Amino acid sequence: MSKNNVTRDKLREIMTDGGTKMAKMKLNAGALLIALLVSCCALTQAGPGVRRVLVGTRGEKPVEWEKLGAKVRYRYHLIPAVAAEVPQERLDELSRQVGVAYVEEDAQAAAIQSAAERRRDVVPWGVQATGAPEVNRSGNKGQGVRVAVVDTGIDYRHPDLKGCYRGGYDFVDTDDDPRDEHGHGTHCAGIIAAKDDGKGVVGIAPDVEVYALRVMDRKGRGFYSDVSAGIEWAVDHRMSIVSLSLGSHQPSRTLAAMCAAAEASGVLLVAAAGNDGRRSVVYPAKYSSTIAVSALNPDGNVASYSNYGPEIDFAAPGTLITSTVGKGFATFWGTSMACPHVSGAVALILATPPGAFDRDRDGKWSPAEAKACLAAYARDYGPVGRDEKYGCGVIDVSAAFFRPELHEVRIDKVEVPPRLRAGAPLRTTVTLTNASKYEEIITVQLIDDTYKIPMAWRRVELQPGESAILKFQFPSKTAAKGDHLLRVEAAVGIGGNLIAASSKGSTVTVM
Numbered sequence: 001m002s003k004n005n006v007t008r009d010k011l012r013e014i015m016t017d018g019g020t021k022m023a024k025m026k027l028n029a030g031a032l033l034i035a036l037l038v039s040c041c042a043l044t045q046a047g048p049g050v051r052r053v054l055v056g057t058r059g060e061k062p063v064e065w066e067k068l069g070a071k072v073r074y075r076y077h078l079i080p081a082v083a084a085e086v087p088q089e090r091l092d093e094l095s096r097q098v099g100v101a102y103v104e105e106d107a108q109a110a111a112i113q114s115a116a117e118r119r120r121d122v123v124p125w126g127v128q129a130t131g132a133p134e135v136n137r138s139g140n141k142g143q144g145v146r147v148a149v150v151d152t153g154i155d156y157r158h159p160d161l162k163g164c165y166r167g168g169y170d171f172v173d174t175d176d177d178p179r180d181e182h183g184h185g186t187h188c189a190g191i192i193a194a195k196d197d198g199k200g201v202v203g204i205a206p207d208v209e210v211y212a213l214r215v216m217d218r219k220g221r222g223f224y225s226d227v228s229a230g231i232e233w234a235v236d237h238r239m240s241i242v243s244l245s246l247g248s249h250q251p252s253r254t255l256a257a258m259c260a261a262a263e264a265s266g267v268l269l270v271a272a273a274g275n276d277g278r279r280s281v282v283y284p285a286k287y288s289s290t291i292a293v294s295a296l297n298p299d300g301n302v303a304s305y306s307n308y309g310p311e312i313d314f315a316a317p318g319t320l321i322t323s324t325v326g327k328g329f330a331t332f333w334g335t336s337m338a339c340p341h342v343s344g345a346v347a348l349i350l351a352t353p354p355g356a357f358d359r360d361r362d363g364k365w366s367p368a369e370a371k372a373c374l375a376a377y378a379r380d381y382g383p384v385g386r387d388e389k390y391g392c393g394v395i396d397v398s399a400a401f402f403r404p405e406l407h408e409v410r411i412d413k414v415e416v417p418p419r420l421r422a423g424a425p426l427r428t429t430v431t432l433t434n435a436s437k438y439e440e441i442i443t444v445q446l447i448d449d450t451y452k453i454p455m456a457w458r459r460v461e462l463q464p465g466e467s468a469i470l471k472f473q474f475p476s477k478t479a480a481k482g483d484h485l486l487r488v489e490a491a492v493g494i495g496g497n498l499i500a501a502s503s504k505g506s507t508v509t510v511m
């Protein structure tokens with residue numbers, strides 16, 4: 001659509017323009033873009049006189065599709081619904097059939113992003129803000145978690161994405177090649193999973209398995225029927241997470257039912273709130289079956305373009321987000337960019353045992369359990385408690401990951417001589433083991449507990465199951481005669497917060 005292209009070019013022009021009015025103009029241009037995209041939603045004509053519709057079906061009563069001259073595009077199996085193309089003049093007849101529960105427009109969802117200037121970055125601020133790098137360093141990069149990006153496809157030839165890409169489907173062209181012809185889906189995939197290779201950018205969970213379900217065309221528009229089919233594919237192919245950086249203000253019984261069915265089957269759906277800057281969240285984010293995400297500026301405020309409302313679950317970085325696109329890297333803004341930050345963060349949590357959050361004690365994360373964990377460790381922003389702009393707050397995946405229950409350091413032995421002649425050097429040997437299944441950075445402190453004097457501290461990095469023997473030596477000239485309790489503390493430290501994990505003491509008598 002040429003109108004659209006004109007707007008986008010204009011937008012790019014405004015974005016590269018300096019000056020103090022930039023932020024405001026950015027918003028205006030963004031709102032205009034989305035208004036255009038949303039106004040396109042009414043165009044659901046599949047050809048002259050033919051309408052694309054979503055039809056809710058009832059029980060065993062057959063619908064006479066052929067007799068109606070209709071073409072069935074999808075027969076969903078998770079929900080009683082069909083996507084079809086029906087001649088305009090037969091629509092009334094269709095809705096009167098006994099087997100038909102409802103007929104609704106096959107509305108279009110739009111990609112919720114806008115382009116800004118190109119630039120490069122290694123760890124983008126958004127990835128940093130979620131606390132992902134610290135979690136990645138511990139060896140949790142989302143291994144074994146399957147994430148479906150329901151979007152414009154993915155450019156799987158991109159060097160930062162070809163390693164994590166595992167396949168998918170193209171519902172726009174109905175073939176097995178969901179290559180991105182727009183750039184939006186590739187950008188979202190990079191936020192989730194760009195490779196940690198010292199080149200380009202790094203994603204939040206670089207070892208997840210990414211699948212592309214292409215439901216939006218080269219203009220970033222897609223039908224609800226294809227979005228629903230993409231979600232159904234994700235359920236059928238046992239995805240853990242479905243990332244939905246798309247939406248529209250048009251409600252749909254079919255899309256609502258599909259999201260609810262996916263959630264009920266254990267899939268976590270994450271969706272963007274929309275970019276109109278309104279107190280109105282778009283669908284599917286508005287449904288309770290999805291995690292609704294608003295967008296943050298780098299200053300920590302919810303962006304003025306971000307939609308908000310009681311449905312918002314979390315806020316995540318959305319402005320000035322650098323990630324992968326077909327020809328390299330680009331910086332975009334939008335709630336579309338915020339959504340995959342949450343998808344990636346969820347992947348890191350799903351790669352850990354549910355522990356105390358496993359309410360039904362089945363050893364697995366349910367969507368509600370994962371949501372409860374993210375909410376428990378989110379940083380509260382804005383008004384105290386849950387609010388309409390930040391939801392439960394900003395996800396802190398590092399806090400959620402460094403839950404004490406997941407980390408265990410063990411002090412095996414503290415060796416000191418039982419007696420020491422005053423003036424002789426005090427030799428102490430500490431043996432400790434990383435008893436957790438993650439790589440840990442362990443801070444070891446040695447304290448003279450009798451006189452409350454810190455004597456030494458050291459930091460060691462240990463692989464899961466690895467042990468270390470640390471040797472210390474102190475002069476004892478100034479030590480008071482009598483008993484000294486030497487206490488060793490080992491802690492897993494992260495971002496200044498120490499998770500005290502182990503402590504052991506031993507007494508030495510200075511003669």
Ligand SMILES: [Ca+2]
Nearest residue numbers: 195199200201
């Ligand atoms: Ca990279």
Ligand SMILES: [Ca+2]
Nearest residue numbers: 358362364366
């Ligand atoms: Ca569970």
Ligand SMILES: [Ca+2]
Nearest residue numbers: 381382383385
């Ligand atoms: Ca709050």
